[in-house]
Amino acid sequence: MNKLSSSYGRYALLTYFTIWFLVLSQFLRIVFFIWQSDEVSWNVIDFLRTLLTGLFYDLGTVAFIAMSSVFYYTIVPNKWIGSFLDKALIYFFTSLTVFILVFTFFAELTFWDEFKTRFNFIAVDYLIYTHEVVANIKQSYPLPVLIGGVLLLTLLFLFIFSKKQAFQTTFSSKVNLKTRLEVLTTTIVIGLFFGFFITNNQAEWSSNRYNSEISKSGIYSFFAAFRNNQMEYVDFYTSINNDKAFKIIKNKLADRNSVYSTNNYAIHRKIIDSVPSLENKNVVFILVESLSGSFLKEFGNKENITPFLDSLAQKSIFFEDLYATGTRTVRGMEAVTLCIPPTPGQSIVKRPDNQNLYTICSIFKSRKYDCNFFYGGDGYFDNMNAYFGGNGFNIYDRGRGSVLSDAIKTTRNNIIDEEVTFENAWGICDEDIFNKMLKVADLQYKNQKPFFNFVMTTSNHRPFTYPSGKIDIPSGTSRQGAVKYTDFALKELFNKAKTKPWFKNTVFVIIADHCASSAGKDEIDVVNYHIPAFIVNLPESQNQKIAKQCSQIDLWPTLFSLFHWSYDSDFFGKNVLDNSFEQRALMGTYRKLVLMKKEKVMILSDQKKQAFYSWNKNNNSLKSIPINHSFLEETISWYQTADFLFTKKLLK
Incomplete structure (x- = not known):
């Protein structure tokens, strides 16, 4: 072991973890590029700028993630390095962090599938309403397979760290005060730099929204949205x-x-x-x-x-x-x-x-x-x-x-x-909520x-499930089925309402x-704000x-x-x-x-x-x-x- 590796051997696991995170993050960007291949800019300069911008934000993200580990490595005395407690803490928190990050990468894929964006304020809101979100995930995706896959990938990555002797080196290397302070100072400086001088929207460099979104780091975007959920206009x-x-x-x-x-x-x-008002008509607003x-x-x-x-x-x-x-x-x-x-x-x-x-x-x-x-x-x-x-x-x-x-x-x-x-x-399905309204x-x-x-x-929402046998599209198979069921439920509402006095x-x-x-x-994709609206059952002459x-x-x-x-x-x-x-x-x-x-x-x-x-x-x-x-x-x-x-x- 040369002098440099000996000086920083205590940080071997942290180094491999950082490289792993950066590589996996770039892999995810390439997946998003392929996913939106028809709409992203594949210009060589744009492609490279997307990856390099992403790498920049990933460095800030991994600095924040690693901060607690760096503090731990800084304060633990040499005599405790490699002890049972030291090993237990590092194994546990490394495994937990890798598991959470692998799960987060999977979550980013599902979030992109739904919203075509990196984590934003919607993800922040979803963190608050865990019942609906967890139930939606369970009903939309094969959760045992998803969790099993995350667990297997976590074990695979930990195995790779072990094969590279990252754990062994971390547990067997003493570290001097100078090195501890160098690593701590570098991590804090990076964290402060990103915390005070870098905003998430600085990643939006491209006129192509997809390139800008792919440039971001999902985790960094999440916490940026969490911090900026309320914005004073004049500020x-x-x-x-x-x-x-x-x-x-x-x-x-x-x-x-x-x-x-x-x-x-x-x-x-x-x-x-100036015209006398109509008698008070009842209004059902849907x-x-x-x-x-x-x-x-x-x-x-x-x-x-x-x-x-x-x-x-x-x-x-x-x-x-x-x-x-x-x-x-x-x-x-x-x-x-x-x-x-x-x-x-x-x-x-x-x-x-x-x-x-x-x-x-x-x-x-x-x-x-x-x-x-x-x-x-x-x-x-x-x-x-x-x-x-x-x-x-x-x-x-x-x-x-x-x-x-x-x-x-x-x-x-x-x-x-x-x-x-x-x-x-x-x-509850749309028919049920309409029936409740009719009763009231x-x-x-x-x-x-x-x-x-x-x-x-609520029916036209993932997981797109609704009562079976109502329409000719099986429940839970597509957005089109949910739309057609909602249309069916509206028709049933009117059929029932017409019988009412x-x-x-x-x-x-x-x-x-x-x-x-x-x-x-x-x-702003203007056409994707275009919606229908109907006012029904006023005098026919007004239609x-x-x-x-x-x-x-x-x-x-x-x-x-x-x-x-x-x-x-x-x-x-x-x-x-x-x-x-x-x-x-x-x-x-x-x-x-x-x-x-x-x-x-x-x-x-x-x-x-x-x-x-x-x-x-x-x-x-x-x-x-x-x-x-x-x-x-x-x-x-x-x-x-x-x-x-x-x-x-x-x-x-």
Whole structure:
């Protein structure tokens, strides 16, 4: 053993571990390259930059992982090296760490399969809701095979370490103080450098989103998302003077039916309809899980998996060019209840102090409606019960013992076993939740209460399981089957509702929460925000197809105008049917904020960056164009004012 290896022999295992981690991480990147081979950039420079950027982030990641080991090696006296306790601790924690990392690499593959991205804020949220996530994994993947494979690979890697005599050298090598301090100092310096000077979004160097995502380290991305789940707009994004931002937005929201009640930083206004309002119609609102527009024959799909919804498109008020605000259910809920653009970071549904906001429920409550939220899983997931319960809804869910805060004054009702015919990781099947809603609606009608019933579906979600024998696609085999089952369940809902005495006075509203997948090679894949929306059972004379480009946040203002309701509004959405409506859509991820107007797309990014594109709808591609400054200021205004109003508690 030469002098160098003798000096650092105590760190032999740590050295082999570091090399193993770096090699396996690069192997995973190559797997992702092959996986997205049709969409990544294979240009030699781009390929090498992706791998080298990834290697850079992997070095930071492994420094953090190794930190505790380095501290241990630093403080253990030479006389304890190779003792029973020393061996036991190193064997145990090395084995545990390798097992966890191998499992994490497998988890990254499944996460990429679902979201086409490295770990992000979704993975952080999933860590909190372990029941649903673990159950979903068990039902979606052969867990014994997966765990067995992870265990076998762990043993294989430990065997390789042993064959290289990494353990033996570590247990037999003494180490002097100088070497200990060198290794400790180097590790701490790397850790501090990455902790204070390197951000995860610096890996996003490429215009091809896949190259940027592959450049990242999944573990590093996870903890970056954990740290940045809430983002103050003015700290991270380009901003303008608040006076100017609110002036722009007030001009955008102004119309002949609106009267602003204040000149301050607010958008509160009175919507006045000169036509007498309709009698209070019941409203059944259905937020459908992951219903991409691309699933419908109406938008070109050839698989015939939404026959009922395609038929509804011909006999409803159907929105042909409507876009989701985000990529998750809580974003859809935020958009349809608050009619607000997506604020950066977490959805308002998941944020603290989100009770007693001015929501659509506030309007229904002012008209003496009974307001209820139905969810087939445990509403603790994604903070849904706290949000809906704290904003005036009674809760119907499949709770497992979690309770609402004493500060939330609402009624919670569990869906009991006798009301369930089928259940998976995410909750009861769509037929069961619809049947529960029908039962409650019957009681509301009996008690002569107008009702607003908000139903969140779950069946169109991995593991894509549903009751057997309902459709011609076997349960658990594909997303297409889950979509077709949801379509079937909606048809059954309408068949049953038509037999009810309250049906003729009930309007049904159906819209997706988000698309099934929103990822693509561009930083925002616009077409993957396109969703269908239907307003059903208003007078037949009102049925039409609305071709105007619009957003989820416009749905309720449009329906309230059809009801000819006058009401107070803090909404950013507008009545699409008004002649003055300016076509636009607002959308984003938890970091990207977008304003789209026809084929022009402005994207705001954290680090106070922005980009302007022309969208080619035919091939779904974005082409960079010079920044239009008035367009930029308008984009900033939508998001800056929305964030300001929530953070300053002006939406209460």
